[in-house]
Each structure stands twice: as C-alpha cells, then as structure tokens.
Amino acid sequence: xxxxxxxxxxxxxxxxxxxxxxxxxxxxxxxxxxxxxxxxxxxxxxxxxxxxxxxxxxxxxxxxxxxxxxxxxxxxxxxxxxxxxxxxxxxxxxxxxxxxxxxxxxxxxxxxxxx
Amino acid sequence: xxxxxxxxxxxxxxxxxxxxxxxxxxxxxxxxxxxxxxxxxxxxxxxxxxxxxxxxxxxxxxxxxxxxxxxxxxxxxxxxxxxxxxxxxxxxxxxxxxxxxxxxxxxxxxxxxxxxxxxxxxxxxxxxxxxxxxxxxxxxxxxxxxxxxxxxxxxxxxxxxxxxxxxxxxxxxxxxxxxxxxxxxxxxxxxxxxxxxxxxxxxxxxxxxxxxxxxxxxxxxxxxxxxxxxxxxxxxxxxxxxxxxxxxxxxxxx
Numbered sequence: 001x002x003x004x005x006x007x008x009x010x011x012x013x014x015x016x017x018x019x020x021x022x023x024x025x026x027x028x029x030x031x032x033x034x035x036x037x038x039x040x041x042x043x044x045x046x047x048x049x050x051x052x053x054x055x056x057x058x059x060x061x062x063x064x065x066x067x068x069x070x071x072x073x074x075x076x077x078x079x080x081x082x083x084x085x086x087x088x089x090x091x092x093x094x095x096x097x098x099x100x101x102x103x104x105x106x107x108x109x110x111x112x113x114x115x
Numbered sequence: 116x117x118x119x120x121x122x123x124x125x126x127x128x129x130x131x132x133x134x135x136x137x138x139x140x141x142x143x144x145x146x147x148x149x150x151x152x153x154x155x156x157x158x159x160x161x162x163x164x165x166x167x168x169x170x171x172x173x174x175x176x177x178x179x180x181x182x183x184x185x186x187x188x189x190x191x192x193x194x195x196x197x198x199x200x201x202x203x204x205x206x207x208x209x210x211x212x213x214x215x216x217x218x219x220x221x222x223x224x225x226x227x228x229x230x231x232x233x234x235x236x237x238x239x240x241x242x243x244x245x246x247x248x249x250x251x252x253x254x255x256x257x258x259x260x261x262x263x264x265x266x267x268x269x270x271x272x273x274x275x276x277x278x279x280x281x282x283x284x285x286x287x288x289x290x291x292x293x294x295x296x297x298x299x300x301x302x303x304x305x306x307x308x309x310x311x312x313x314x315x316x317x318x319x320x321x322x323x324x325x326x327x328x329x330x331x332x333x334x335x336x337x338x339x340x341x342x343x344x345x346x347x348x349x350x351x352x353x354x355x356x357x358x359x360x361x362x363x364x365x366x367x368x369x
Contacts, residue, residue: 012175017207019183021189023243025216029245030239033223034225043226045354046354047219047223047322048326048358049350051326051357052350052354053346054216054247055314055328055334056330056334056335056350057349058307058311059330059332063335064339069303069304084308088312088315099305099309102304103305107298107304
C-alpha cells in the first residue's frame with residue numbers, strides 16, 4: 001500500500017488501541033463475575049464502587065465541568081439541574097420531560113449574557 | 116436474588132415483569148430504549164461527532180470509534196489526545212483510566228444477565244454492549260424479569276441506543292459549527308441531567324443510595340485534588356465507605 005494509504009488508516013489504528021483499552025475492562029469483568037455467585041456480598045461491594053464512581057462523575061460534570069460547559073456559570077448549571085429535577089418529579093418521573101426541561105433551561109440561561 | 120431453579124409455576128408467579136418469551140423481551144428492550152434513552156445517547160454523541168470533525172478526523176473514524184469503543188468519555192479523551200499529537204502509549208493509558216469503570220459495571224451486571232448453559236463466549240460478546248446507560252437501566256429493570264428474558268432485553272435495549280449513538284455521531288459531524296452555541300451547551304447538559312434523574316428515580320436499595328451520596332460528595336473534592344485519579348479514587352473511597360456504613364446498619368438490624 002502507498003504511504004498515503006497507510007496514513008489514512010493510522011487514525012483507525014489509534015481508535016482500535018482505545019477500543020482495546022476499553023474492552024479489556026469488560027472482558028476482565030466477565031472473567032471475574034464467573035467466580036462470583038449472584039447473591040455474594042462481593043457483588044454488593046463492587047456495586048457500591050460502581051455507583052459511587054458514577055455519582056461522582058455526574059456531580060463533577062455539573063459542578064466542575066471540564067468541556068464546553070465551563071463557559072456557563074455554576075449558578076446557571078445548578079438552577080437548570082434543579083428545575084429539570086422538579087419537572088421530573090412533577091410529571092410522574094418522566095425522564096424525557098425532566099432531561100429536556102433541564103437542557104432547555106440551561107440553554108436559555110446561557111444565552112442570557114448577564115447571568 | 117430470586118431463586119432461578121424453582122418450581123416453574125412458582126417462578127412464573129414470582130417475577131413482577133414477564134414478557135412471555137426471550138424474543139418478546141428483546142422487543143421490549145427496543146421499545147424501552149426508544150424515547151429518553153435513545154434521545155439522550157443521540158444528543159450526547161452529537162457533541163462527539165462535531166468534535167471528530169473539528170479535530171480533522173473523518174466521519175468513518177468517528178463511527179468506527181463509537182461502534183468499537185462504545186464508551187463516550189474514553190472516545191472524547193482519545194480524539195482530544197490524538198489532535199494534540201500524544202503518543203499511542205499515552206492514549207492507551209488515558210483511555211484505560213477513563214473507561215476503567217466498565218469493570219465494576221460488568222462484574223455486577225453479568226451475574227444478572229447470564230443464562231446457565233449458554234456458551235461463555237456469548238457473555239464476552241454481550242459485554243461489549245455494556246456502557247453506563249444500558250448498565251444503569253438493566254440493573255434497575257432486569258431483576259424483575261425471568262432470567263431467560265434478561266439478556267435479550269439488555270441486547271435489544273443496548274443495540275437500539277448504540278444505533279442512536281451512531282446516528283448522533285453522523286448528525287453532529289454534519290451539523291458541526293451550524294448549531295448556535297447555547298443549543299450545543301444544552302445538548303452537552305443532557306448527559307449529566309439524564310444520569311442524575313435515572314439515579315434519583317430508583318432509590319430502593321440502601322447500599323446503592325449510600326454509594327450515590329458518598330460518590331456525589333467525594334467526586335468534585337477528589338477531582339480538585341487529582342484530576343487524573345479523582346474518578347477512580349471516588350469510586351473506591353466512596354464505595355468502601357458506603358459498603359461499610361450499609362453493613363454497620365445491617366448488623367444493627369436497621
């Protein structure tokens with residue numbers, strides 16, 4: 001293959017490296033779960049780790065975002081999260097309505113330059 | 116956990132949700148995904164699609180990333196590092212760290228999904244579909260179903276949201292730069308909002324609730340201490356703390 005051909009394939013190779021770095025954890029998880037019974041306390045323990053990690057990630061994304069949300073104020077994000085949560089519970093735990101309300105409130109507040 | 120091998124009549128009665136057959140369970144998974152989950156995944160991957168284009172990569176690379184990695188934070192880290200010219204070793208380590216949460220998630224979900232007698236390679240295949248949305252929904256919904264219906268439900272659900280993510284990647288790539296900034300901020304906010312509400316909607320297990328609270332407090336604090344290791348430390352410290360408190364309360368029969 002020509003040099004240009006290899007160059008076009010290079011990003012796919014890098015993506016494959018990232019895919020492998022992700023799948024090893026899933027494969028390791030399957031292998032380890034084979035040795036654990038479904039009612040084992042080890043499972044509760046690992047579950048606690050998974051839930052704590054995800055809650056930490058979600059709260060960090062709202063309070064200390066690293067991406068484009070950095071352009072918004074903390075008050076804006078907290079207000080959007082609060083209004084979205086309120087809508088979720090008012091509309092009988094409707095996920096779609098809760099999420100959409102939060103996103104719309106954030107977009108509206110973000111386009112208001114004084115906030 | 117409910118017993119798997121009991122009197123068929125009894126076990127038929129003991130599951131609150133029964134779709135009748137594995138095929139119908141798979142269709143129920145597809146139906147459950149069409150709605151908030153598919154829209155959330157589509158919205159999340161819009162951002163990824165536009166990042167791919169802004170980083171000078173092709174749409175093909177973006178789609179290959181979504182289907183082969185299927186874990187957004189690691190995909191974003193990879194594209195950003197690639198654009199910065201980082202080495203392959205550095206990329207491997209960064210993605211592995213970002214996506215290490217797949218292991219505790221797989222360990223807790225697989226015992227729910229696997230069907231005795233199925234070949235083991237099947238579990239390894241299905242594990243590729245495990246990512247945070249499908250995991251969180253399956254952890255809540257699958258225990259209510261007969262064991263034979265859980266894996267079909269999960270595959271139907273996860274396959275559908277993977278399709279939505281691919282569509283989002285394409286749309287984001289094509290729409291890059293066209294959408295007003297406030298709208299794209301709203302789309303980025305969809306992700307944390309969805310997971311927060313998903314967890315708030317299911318607070319049945321004390322251990323999990325404790326873990327959510329501990330993680331919510333530890334997450335931002337440890338991120339300030341060490342952005343690289345903060346997330347993993349949050350999982351371990353918050354998880355150990357929540358497990359210990361839950362066991363203490365159980366010992367006192369609370």
